[in-house]
Amino acid sequence: MSSRYGDETRAWAEKTFEETRHQYNSRLECCQAIAKSLGAHVNTVSRWIGESYGPARQAPPEEVSARMRALEEEVARLRRQNHDLASSRGFTAGKLGLA
Numbered sequence: 001m002s003s004r005y006g007d008e009t010r011a012w013a014e015k016t017f018e019e020t021r022h023q024y025n026s027r028l029e030c031c032q033a034i035a036k037s038l039g040a041h042v043n044t045v046s047r048w049i050g051e052s053y054g055p056a057r058q059a060p061p062e063e064v065s066a067r068m069r070a071l072e073e074e075v076a077r078l079r080r081q082n083h084d085l086a087s088s089r090g091f092t093a094g095k096l097g098l099a
Contacts, residue, residue: 005040013038013045014052027056 013034024030028042031049035042050056059067 005038005044009038010048013040013048017045017049017053 016034016037017030020033021027021030024033027049028046031045032042034040035045038045
């Protein structure tokens with residue numbers, strides 16, 4: 001089975017990943033940009049990068065749990081603030097059609 005992309009193309013993609021990955025929020029975003037430049041599917045570039053650099057780092061469960069707790073606390077805080085703002089302006093759930 002022949003490869004659609006040559007070794008030079010793959011080498012360029014890997015080099016570009018190494019040079020630009022710090023500019024992106026995630027490995028996937030970087031792979032998407034490289035794939036777009038090549039006119040390739042993102043899965044192709046992601047596979048190349050995975051084979052060269054190993055699997056993407058996954059956050060440990062305790063990190064995910066801590067992040068979830070922080071986000072839930074933020075949601076609760078924002079809901080309280082929203083309620084306080086609505087109350088101070090005389091809005092009620094009934095007037096807003098939310099009741």
